[in-house]
Structures are given as C-alpha cells and as structure tokens.
Amino acid sequence: MSSFRTLAITGLTALAGLGLIAVPAQAQDYPTRSITMIVPFAAGGPTDVIARIVANDMAKTLGQSIIIENVVGAGGTTATARAAKASPDGYTLITGHMGTHAAAVPLYPKLAYHPEKDFEPVALLAGTPILILAKKDFPAKDLKEFVSYVKANTDKLNMAHAGIGSVSYSSCELLSSVLEIKPTGVPFNGTGPAMNALVGGQVDYMCDQIVNAVPQVNGGTIKAYAVATPERNPSLPDLPTTTEAGLPKYQVSAWNAIFAPKGTPPAITAKLNAAAAKALDDENVRKRLLDLGSDIPKKDGRTQAALAELVKNEVARWSAVLKPATN
Numbered sequence: 001m002s003s004f005r006t007l008a009i010t011g012l013t014a015l016a017g018l019g020l021i022a023v024p025a026q027a028q029d030y031p032t033r034s035i036t037m038i039v040p041f042a043a044g045g046p047t048d049v050i051a052r053i054v055a056n057d058m059a060k061t062l063g064q065s066i067i068i069e070n071v072v073g074a075g076g077t078t079a080t081a082r083a084a085k086a087s088p089d090g091y092t093l094i095t096g097h098m099g100t101h102a103a104a105v106p107l108y109p110k111l112a113y114h115p116e117k118d119f120e121p122v123a124l125l126a127g128t129p130i131l132i133l134a135k136k137d138f139p140a141k142d143l144k145e146f147v148s149y150v151k152a153n154t155d156k157l158n159m160a161h162a163g164i165g166s167v168s169y170s171s172c173e174l175l176s177s178v179l180e181i182k183p184t185g186v187p188f189n190g191t192g193p194a195m196n197a198l199v200g201g202q203v204d205y206m207c208d209q210i211v212n213a214v215p216q217v218n219g220g221t222i223k224a225y226a227v228a229t230p231e232r233n234p235s236l237p238d239l240p241t242t243t244e245a246g247l248p249k250y251q252v253s254a255w256n257a258i259f260a261p262k263g264t265p266p267a268i269t270a271k272l273n274a275a276a277a278k279a280l281d282d283e284n285v286r287k288r289l290l291d292l293g294s295d296i297p298k299k300d301g302r303t304q305a306a307l308a309e310l311v312k313n314e315v316a317r318w319s320a321v322l323k324p325a326t327n
C-alpha cells in the first residue's frame with residue numbers, strides 16, 4: 001500500500017474524527033446491518049477461535065453483529081477467492097492467515113486471487129507459533145527421537161493438515177524440507193477436525209498453530225515435541241523450543257488477520273481497524289488469546305500499513321521456500 005494511501009487513511013480518520021471533513025455517508029453510518037466474516041476453515045479450529053474472540057468484541061464497538069460463516073475447501077483458498085469477489089462495501093470480510101494470504105501463492109500457480117492485489121488489509125489479529133505434535137502413543141519421547149523415527153518410517157506415517165496452502169500444510173512442508181522427507185499428507189477441512197483425528201490416533205503427527213493445541217497438550221490427549229520459535233511460549237512453559245530440542249533450522253510462526261475485498265472504502269476499513277485494535281486491548285479478549293498462546297500485536301503492528309507490509313514479506317518468504325504443489 002503506497003505511503004500516500006496510508007497517509008490518506010490516517011489523515012481521513014483524523015479529520016473525520018474532528019468532523020473537519022465530510023466522510024461519505026456510507027462510511028459515516030457504517031455499519032447499518034450485520035457483517036459477514038468468512039472463516040476459510042472448519043469451526044472450532046484456530047482461525048475460527050481467533051476470529052470469534054475478536055469479532056465478538058468488534059461487534060459491540062460497531063453496534064452490529066458479525067456473523068461467522070465457515071467456508072471450507074482447498075486449504076482455505078476456496079473461501080478466500082470468494083471473499084476477493086465479494087461486494088467492497090464492508091459487509092463481507094475474511095479472516096485469512098499466513099496460508100491463504102501468503103503460502104498459497106507459490107503452491108497454486110493458478111490461484112484465483114492475489115493477497116496484495118485483491119484485498120484491503122484491515123487488521124492483524126494474532127501471531128500463532130507452530131508446534132510439532134503427534135498422537136498420544138507416538139513412539140518417541142522427545143524431538144530427537146521423533147525426528148529419527150519419522151525419518152526411518154516416513155512411508156508408514158500419516159501427517160495431518162488442513163489442505164494444500166493452509167498453515168498446517170505449509171509449516172509441515174517446511175519441516176519435511178528440513179528433515180528431507182516426503183510423508184503422506186492427510187487433508188482435513190481445518191485443524192479442528194484434524195486435531196480430533198490426532199487425538200483419536202487416526203493420524204500420526206501434525207504441525208499446528210498453538211491456539212489449537214494448548215487445551216489438548218494440557219489435557220495430555222496428544223504429544224507436543226517443540227514450539228518453533230526462538231523463545232518458549234508462556235502458555236506451555238515446559239515445552240522446549242526447536243532450538244533447545246535440537247532442530248534449530250525449524251523456525252516458523254503463523255498469523256491471522258482480517259481482510260476486506262479490494263475497493264472497500266478506506267474510511268470503512270479504518271473504522272474496522274480501530275474496532276479490532278480496541279478489541280485487542282480488551283482484558284477478556286487478551287486473556288483468552290494469551291491463554292491459548294497467541295502473540296497479540298503491539299500498537300505499531302496493528303496498523304493497516306503494517307499488515308500490508310507483513311503480507312508482502314510473507315508472500316516473498318514462502319515463495320522462496322515452497323514449490324507448486326503436486327497432489
């Protein structure tokens with residue numbers, strides 16, 4: 001997003017706030033009816049949980065309900081393509097993430113949208129460190145044993161993921177390239193259902209966002225071997241980092257954010273951004289996100305410009321790591 005545009009948005013909001021310029025009636029009265037928030041994965045998964053926690057508070061600020069619509073398929077790209085084509089009037093939004101708005105680009109050469117060209121960045125919601133997880137009776141007591149077992153038994157193991165282009169797929173593709181293995185992937189409509197299969201022992205391991213794993217790890221229903229960040233996560237203080245556990249090359253964190261169709265008026269996306277930023281300061285919202293291991297963006301990381309920059313950098317980063325997916 002050009003610096004001029006950023007300047008324009010900030011200026012507009014400020015001037016509008018001071019009532020010095022007339023904000024288009026459409027934006028001033030926005031929202032006048034309920035807003036649809038598309039979540040590109042099954043209910044109960046990390047993106048759904050984060051979207052519901054924040055949207056619930058945003059609805060109070062905006063004075064209209066935000067209805068979550070779970071639209072699944074193709075690693076989240078089906079819903080994202082739909083959101084890109086929605087009317088740019090502020091009434092259809094999407095909670096996308098590192099997968100739908102970055103990793104999907106190199107994986108789908110014919111992707112029906114481009115994260116930077118077809119969307120207005122609205123608000124970064126949460127950073128979500130990635131964990132290496134396995135079923136409860138996986139025959140390894142720590143990451144070192146996990147790595148040697150996976151390397152020795154790759155063809156016998158099933159790795160769960162939420163579809164090509166998803167965070168769980170992309171972050172485990174990165175793990176596979178670090179370990180130089182090619183496991184069999186088992187796709188689900190989200191890591192909500194994938195987690196159920198892991199707890200049930202129908203699949204062997206998965207790379208997933210911490211938000212989805214904390215309750216299961218604390219409940220002892222699955223194994224967690226490491227968190228792929230430089231620091232341990234306060235929600236799982238006993239879980240080592242990949243560096244501590246002997247796999248320093250594997251570092252990855254995801255993020256979830258709100259986007260609007262391209263052309264949604266700046267005054268409307270600025271209003272939505274302000275409501276999201278306010279939600280991230282709400283005590284209850286913060287407690288729920290932090291208890292699930294999320295990283296809540298600091299103030300300077302909550303601007304639309306910061307999100308635009310993140311998307312640009314992440315598209316570049318994953319385009320250097322991932323090749324077009326061959327089913």
Ligand code: MLT
Nearest residue numbers: 045047166167168190191
């Ligand atoms: C979900 O909410 O199910 C996840 O974000 C899916 C993924 O990208 O791994």
